[in-house]
Amino acid sequence: MERDIVLVFHNQGLRSYIEVDLCPQCPRLNDKGCCGYYSPVFYPTDLAYIILNRPGLVDHIFSLPHLTILDASVTVNSLVDDDGYRCQFHSRQTGCLLPMMLRESVCRHFVCPGIGWWEEESLSHWKLFFDQLAEYEIAVNNRISGELKRRGLTLRVPELRPTFYRELMPLFKKETEAKPGFFSLCPDREKVVLRRRLSFGKDWCL
Ligand code: SF4
Numbered sequence: 001m002e003r004d005i006v007l008v009f010h011n012q013g014l015r016s017y018i019e020v021d022l023c024p025q026c027p028r029l030n031d032k033g034c035c036g037y038y039s040p041v042f043y044p045t046d047l048a049y050i051i052l053n054r055p056g057l058v059d060h061i062f063s064l065p066h067l068t069i070l071d072a073s074v075t076v077n078s079l080v081d082d083d084g085y086r087c088q089f090h091s092r093q094t095g096c097l098l099p100m101m102l103r104e105s106v107c108r109h110f111v112c113p114g115i116g117w118w119e120e121e122s123l124s125h126w127k128l129f130f131d132q133l134a135e136y137e138i139a140v141n142n143r144i145s146g147e148l149k150r151r152g153l154t155l156r157v158p159e160l161r162p163t164f165y166r167e168l169m170p171l172f173k174k175e176t177e178a179k180p181g182f183f184s185l186c187p188d189r190e191k192v193v194l195r196r197r198l199s200f201g202k203d204w205c206l
């Protein structure tokens, strides 16, 4: 069966994302699609964005079960669900409970290989954009994490978290003030329609 899939690419700098209209009818047919196979990881740039836009969410994240907390990141590990797993933010009825801009980068960028938009020559500018964005984000997070560590701050110690957040904010501002050149590679928004042959259940690769 073939189907037209609508993708909308959004250039929002560090918070860029891709919308896929197939997800609510994911061919995996298990009400969770790729969200049954991923555990989101929140890094300093995510935490800074969340603190600026939905401060209560940081405390909510740290109140969840099955976390992996490192010095400068927190992973919300999936819970066992049916014959597999499910992200703790995923609702069977409504999908991801987090608004797009509050999700971490894999959740904002991931599109399954069955759609494979990066194979389209006409979308090579977005491929370049998202490749560079991934490298840029890692570099910014590494610099911020390194500096916070030098200051003796770590998310592993609950009592240090308020100071970690307070010192994170000016570092985040400083690191992201100058916009890298590739931010202007792509328009703010671009909608494309790709026709793809669908396969179902485990035949739809993740
Ligand atoms: S597997 Fe593909 S279609 Fe299904 S939810 Fe994930 S991105 Fe959407």
Ligand code: SF4
Pocket: 034, 035, 038, 039, 040, 087, 088, 089, 090, 091, 095, 096, 097, 098, 103, 104, 107
């Ligand atoms: S945070 Fe949202 S998009 Fe990411 S894996 Fe969980 S439910 Fe899916």
